[in-house]
Every structure is written in structure tokens, then in C-alpha cells.
Amino acid sequence: MAKLVQSLSTKGPVMMKALVxxxxxxxxxxxxxxxxxxxxxxxxxxxxxxxxxxxxxSGFRTGRWKQLTVKEAWLNTLVTAEVCLWxxxxxxxxxxxxxxxxx
Amino acid sequence: MSxxxxxxxxxxxxxxxxxxxxxxxxxxxxxGILWGASRHRxxxxxxxxxxxxxxxxxxxxxxxxxxxxxxxxxxxxxxxxAQAGIKDFTP
Numbered sequence: 001m002a003k004l005v006q007s008l009s010t011k012g013p014v015m016m017k018a019l020v021x022x023x024x025x026x027x028x029x030x031x032x033x034x035x036x037x038x039x040x041x042x043x044x045x046x047x048x049x050x051x052x053x054x055x056x057x058s059g060f061r062t063g064r065w066k067q068l069t070v071k072e073a074w075l076n077t078l079v080t081a082e083v084c085l086w087x088x089x090x091x092x093x094x095x096x097x098x099x100x101x102x103x
Numbered sequence: 104m105s106x107x108x109x110x111x112x113x114x115x116x117x118x119x120x121x122x123x124x125x126x127x128x129x130x131x132x133x134x135g136i137l138w139g140a141s142r143h144r145x146x147x148x149x150x151x152x153x154x155x156x157x158x159x160x161x162x163x164x165x166x167x168x169x170x171x172x173x174x175x176x177x178x179x180x181x182x183x184x185a186q187a188g189i190k191d192f193t194p
Contacts, residue, residue: 052123090135
């Protein structure tokens with residue numbers, strides 16, 4: 001046990017440095033994707049959002065949703081489910097606990 | 104060894120997510136945070152009120168429970184004595 005602690009204290013900083021060096025390019029890759037995919041919509045994109053909502057509503061009204069292929073409908077379902085699941089992620093953040101309201 | 108490293112050249116290009124989806128995701132996230140925080144606050148208030156009431160009635164409640172327990176154990180002893188055939192047993 002003492003030997004383990006000793007070897008950990010000598011190799012610890014070296015291991016940390018190796019971990020950080022390994023993680024840097026991976027983090028850079030993550031940032032590269034995040035800047036395009038995860039960033040919130042800018043005000044310039046508001047007209048696109050409006051037209052998207054209009055397209056959804058008109059498509060629902062004209063009955064185009066009956067002519068979708070099953071694959072398209074399944075993909076739409078998955079995307080909608082993912083968007084709705086962010087609500088529960090936000091709720092976990094708001095109540096500051098993963099599972100329950102700890103009162 | 105270089106086959107396992109992720110070079111910048113051969114990763115796929117990032118997807119241009121539709122603004123409607125991005126707007127939906129972020130707005131649901133914020134709505135969820137607000138909902139969680141507000142519900143947590145209201146539930147904490149209720150729980151604190153209940154806790155106060157419980158504190159106030161604690162003494163009376165514990166006395167009643169202790170008395171119940173004493174009575175039950177006395178009745179049990181009498182029953183045991185009757186079973187064992189002891190007459191005129193006073194605990």
C-alpha cells in the first residue's frame with residue numbers, strides 16, 4: 001500500500017499531464033462540432049424559425065403527413081423526442097438533483 | 104499507431120442543424136430549468152411548513168406512542184402468564 005502511494009505520488013503529475021495532452025485534441029474536435037451544432041440560434045435565423053413553424057403547421061393541415069414514408073416519420077419522431085427530452089434535462093438542473101426533489 | 108489517432112482531415116463535417124430544432128432544444132432546456140426551480144421552491148415551502156407542525160406536536164405524539172407501547176407489553180406479559188399457568192400475576 002505504501003509503495004502504491006509512493007509510486008502514485010511520483011507518477012501522478014506525469015499521468016495527469018499525459019491525460020491532459022491526450023484530451024486536448026479531442027476537446028478541440030468537440031469544440032469544432034459544438035460551434036456549429038450546439039450553439040443557440042442567432043436572431044438572424046428567426047425568419048427561418050418562423051417559416052419552419054409555418055411549414056410544419058401547413059403540412060399538418062394539408063394532410064401531407066399521411067404521405068410520409070415510415071422511415072421519414074420515424075426520423076421525425078426521434079428528433080421530436082430528443083428535443084422534448086431537453087426539458088427533463090433542464091428540470092434536473094433546476095431542481096439540482098438527478099432523481100428527485102430533495103426537500 | 105497513427106491509424107488510431109483522430110486527424111482533423113478525416114473527421115466528417117459538422118451537420119448544419121436547422122434553426123427550428125436548435126431553438127426548440129434551447130427553449131425546452133430553459134423552460135425545464137425554470138420549471139424545476141419553481142417546483143423545487145414550492146415543494147420546499149410545503150415541506151418546511153409540515154416540518155414545523157411536526158416539531159410542535161412531537162412531545163404529545165411521543166408520549167402517546169410510549170403509552171401505547173407500555174400497554175401492549177403489559178397485555179403481552181399477562182397473556183404469557185396465563186399461558187404458563189401462573190395465577191394472580193402482577194407485572
